[in-house]
Amino acid sequence: MxxxxxxxxxxxxxxxxxxxxxxxxxxxxxxxxxxxxxxxxxxxxxxxxxxxxxxxxxxxxxxxxxxxxxxxxxxxxxxxxxxxxxxxxxxxxxxxxxxxxxxxxxxxxxxxxxxxxxxxxxxxxxxxxxxxxxxxxxxLPTARDSRLAAVCAILHDDPADRRTLAQLGRQAGTSDRTLARLCQGELGMTFPQWRTQLRLHHALLLLADGTPVTTVAHRCGWASASAFIDVFRRALGYTPGRAFTM
CATH class of the missing domain: 2.60.120.280 (Regulatory protein AraC)
Structure with a gap:
């Protein structure tokens, strides 16, 4: 390129x-x-x-x-x-x-x-x-290690995937302990923190395309629209409904 x-x-x-x-x-x-x-x-x-x-x-x-x-x-x-x-x-x-x-x-x-x-x-x-x-x-940092990168790619493709780190690790051929260590070392955050960042990033892109808030919550892996709204407000300072009316 x-x-x-x-x-x-x-x-x-x-x-x-x-x-x-x-x-x-x-x-x-x-x-x-x-x-x-x-x-x-x-x-x-x-x-x-x-x-x-x-x-x-x-x-x-x-x-x-x-x-x-x-x-x-x-x-x-x-x-x-x-x-x-x-x-x-x-x-x-x-x-x-x-x-x-x-x-x-x-x-x-x-x-x-x-x-x-x-x-x-x-x-x-x-x-x-x-x-x-x-x-x-x-x-949203990029993983360098191939094992962690494989797990990140799974969640990029489907942010609503709710599997644990151990379950994802088995698919990637490694342990949750190794992945947790790699998350801290390469991404500078815990796995749950990275997954929340990923979901928020995807949520913003879906909202920009006009996707309804309830649909965004479902596609990005939150159990309910209210749970999504709460996390979004704490991260960005306003609710998803106001995201593109400011």
């Missing part, structure tokens, strides 16, 4: 139809990617980051990545020089986006060719707000 090299990360608006995206590429500057409508996913060799309208994705310079749109997506991109790294992050991350930062991103991407004094002031406030944006634990 050819990887495009873009010297500078672009700033501007990129509308994306559902299921479309921007293929694997890298740039020599940092980038903030934000979908003020729809859901955006960014994938690298280290995993996938998913961001609805109250999250943005930080992509550091040099990172090979691809964008994908889920639902009708209004993608806003901001390129930043290497010297401008407000959170000093050298890896991709999901950042919280409050009302003020959202409006700053929208305003800054409206006319990317403007280089006047007003835009420079807007940029300064934007960087200040990014500096105050807490990182969100919404990363």
């Amino acid at each position: 050819e990887i495009r090299h873009l010297p500078e990360a672009p700033t501007g608006i990129r509308p994306l139809a559902p299921g479309t995206g921007i293929d694997a590429h890298r740039h020599d500057t940092h980038q903030v990617a934000y979908a003020c409508r729809g859901v955006l996913s960014v994938t690298t060799s280290a995993g996938t980051w998913v961001a609805p309208a109250n999250r943005a994705i930080w992509v550091p310079a040099g990172t090979v990545h691809e964008h994908r749109a889920h639902g009708d997506t209004d993608l806003r991109l901001i390129g930043l020089p290497v010297a401008d790294n407000p959170l000093n992050l050298q890896r991709p991350a999901v950042l919280a986006v409050g009302p003020l930062l959202r409006e700053l991103i929208i305003a800054y991407t409206q006319d990317p060719h403007d280089d006047g004094a007003e835009r420079q002031r807007l940029r300064a406030v934007l960087l200040d707000q990014l500096r105050r944006s807490p990182e969100q634990p919404f990363h």
Whole structure:
């Protein structure tokens, strides 16, 4: 697969139809990617980051990545020089986006060719707000070990699979103890935590496609819609029903 090299990360608006995206590429500057409508996913060799309208994705310079749109997506991109790294992050991350930062991103991407004094002031406030944006634990890391990768692939194909780690391990030809150790070492979280992240990621993508909340809960493995709503609210700060009416 050819990887495009873009010297500078672009700033501007990129509308994306559902299921479309921007293929694997890298740039020599940092980038903030934000979908003020729809859901955006960014994938690298280290995993996938998913961001609805109250999250943005930080992509550091040099990172090979691809964008994908889920639902009708209004993608806003901001390129930043290497010297401008407000959170000093050298890896991709999901950042919280409050009302003020959202409006700053929208305003800054409206006319990317403007280089006047007003835009420079807007940029300064934007960087200040990014500096105050807490990182969100919404990363779905990729397994490297073939045994763990096989288990992860099973659940990617069917997030509603409720088998225990021991049962999944038997299918992958290994023990639950080995898989639990690999989860901590490679994914940085326990197996139940990773499975919840996976289910939330899938849930966001289904919601972006207009799937009803009850159907999403069932397809992603929750015992009831109320259980799904509770986990979703605690993870994202709002209910699934409000996910695309914000």
